[in-house]
Amino acid sequence: MTLRDIAKALNLSTSTVSKALRDSYEIGEDTKKRVITYAEQVGYQPNTLAKSLKEGKSRTIGVVICAIDNSFVSQMLNGIDRVCNERGYSIMIMQSKESHEQEIKCTEVLYGRSIDGLLISPACETPNVDHLIRFQQWGLPIVLFDRYSDELDVPKVSINNLDAAYQATDHLIKNGYTRIAVLHSNTSLNINIQRLEGYKRALHNHQIEVREQYIQPCNLQSTSQLEESIYHAMEKLSALSLPPTAIITLSDQISTSSIPILQEMGYRIPQDIALVGFTNTNLASSLNPPLSTIYQPAIGIGETAANRLIDIIEGIDEEEKKTVYLDAKLYERASSKRI
Amino acid sequence: MTLRDIAKALNLSTSTVSKALRDSYEIGEDTKKRVITYAEQVGYQPNTLAKSLKEGKSRTIGVVICAIDNSFVSQMLNGIDRVCNERGYSIMIMQSKESHEQEIKCTEVLYGRSIDGLLISPACETPNVDHLIRFQQWGLPIVLFDRYSDELDVPKVSINNLDAAYQATDHLIKNGYTRIAVLHSNTSLNINIQRLEGYKRALHNHQIEVREQYIQPCNLQSTSQLEESIYHAMEKLSALSLPPTAIITLSDQISTSSIPILQEMGYRIPQDIALVGFTNTNLASSLNPPLSTIYQPAIGIGETAANRLIDIIEGIDEEEKKTVYLDAKLYERASSKRI
DNA sequence: TTGAAAGCGCTACCAT
């Protein structure tokens, strides 16, 4: 059922029908009524593809994330989705699976599908943004969310990563822990660098020496590689002459994967090792023991990023380059209590 | 950068360029090379919109789920995504938020966006499928996954719901529990009916009377309503003259929401109340106590559904109406151990 | 107030 079909049936021209359905002032009330009634009756659905092609915009936003099946990520997507629906945009989600190559493929597919803008949280693997710079030069609006890189001059939405890691570390120190290790994402993405910096700064402010052996990278490429790398990191840490008495896991993926592994390895938490994790799972308080967490405003990150991107697309953004940092929140629970 | 731009630059016609890029036998090798080289050099990206409009297919699949931020759902989406990527389709995901009205809106938006097919897991609210029947009559291929309704004559992919609930109930009975309550999704969707049926059949096979007061509906509309309804259900159950000694939660949403609530209400698990939950969270074994679960092959459900839908779209499906039931698996953990 | 026609970028048919 197309405009032409309606036009033929009502003995009108397609342009009249088009205008009538868009409630144009040019069309008489009676004609409008006739058209609208008929269209409803036959269940006319405008062809968005044709409209998009004609108008040069698709009202579709591309979203690239590392993996969809992660509580933090899916909450951000929820925020993005809410805003996009509200403002009349559809989203096309693709997963980079932390692979740089895959990420490039995702962006190319999305660009080919005429997205009006791109929301992307880059893969950990190689924080190279040449492909994004190319798309930016071609005029594609881009907003980075959660993970970001300073190499790309676009709006960014994230949290106060330094502060979040500082809070976690400071909390552990105040609870009597001084030998604190971190499990991080092994990427030079800003988000990771900043979190490591927050960790170091907290140690420094408490006159605690930073030990490089306490800083262990994890491999996020796949679940199995992540689990393996956490296992190896823990083995390395426990083999140290001064093994750590506390651990901070710097991402949701690492946190949720670490918990079962630590338990399997026989660590008692917090007696053998205290734990604070960056994670948004709503099961944190139900874990054994309840997990102290750095909780990020995931929905807010998604909403803010989507709103900013659409603002840019629609040309109503003022300070478009300013990065927005939301606040993460520390929830103190038993996994990091003073012993 | 369009075909015409390339054609102009190389002094060719658009049709020649089009054919050259699609490696047509009609085009000479040298011309092909010239075109391909130039296209790569200027970073030509074909306009998928135009292609879709022309060809009458978008290579896009619409996916409607209740909510994206749920471990089970996001795992299914992961499976769908994998298959779609592999087979050259993009997906457009929309959330019904368990609202029937919202679900209709989702399907209409997706249909308007010229999807080639629809993967849908209907909302709990009102299992009315008239809108789907309409789309089906208009020729839109549809596959139901996870949740399904017999009212709609399309391929379905789910699990052996009756068997899954039977397993959970049987397990509890064998561990000595006879007063077993269920928290269910309050929907007449097949999936829920079947699970309740499995529960009843297990009781029956063990000569245990089915008490209707033990069967409590929950309201999935929103997180807060869900939590409230679980709370009320538990209050009702504990007020009974013979309160239950075990509970089965019949969906991922209910399971993950129940755990913190039961703990807050002061129930000791399994001493005061044993628990078996339908859930795919990978934190089940890390909970306090480790949670016995019915684990569904979520990725497999997604993959199977996506493959069947694409088979239908591409006309290579044979037994297209047969429903596929995958097996769920019971993991026995401490939350339901014999006391 | 209504209609004719061009054109968005692409493919496919038919000429050359």
Place this chain on the structure above:
DNA sequence: ATGGTAGCGCTTTCAA
């Protein structure tokens, strides 16, 4: 082997 052209469904300008 290459090119011209119609047309996918829509919006928009200009004419009637």
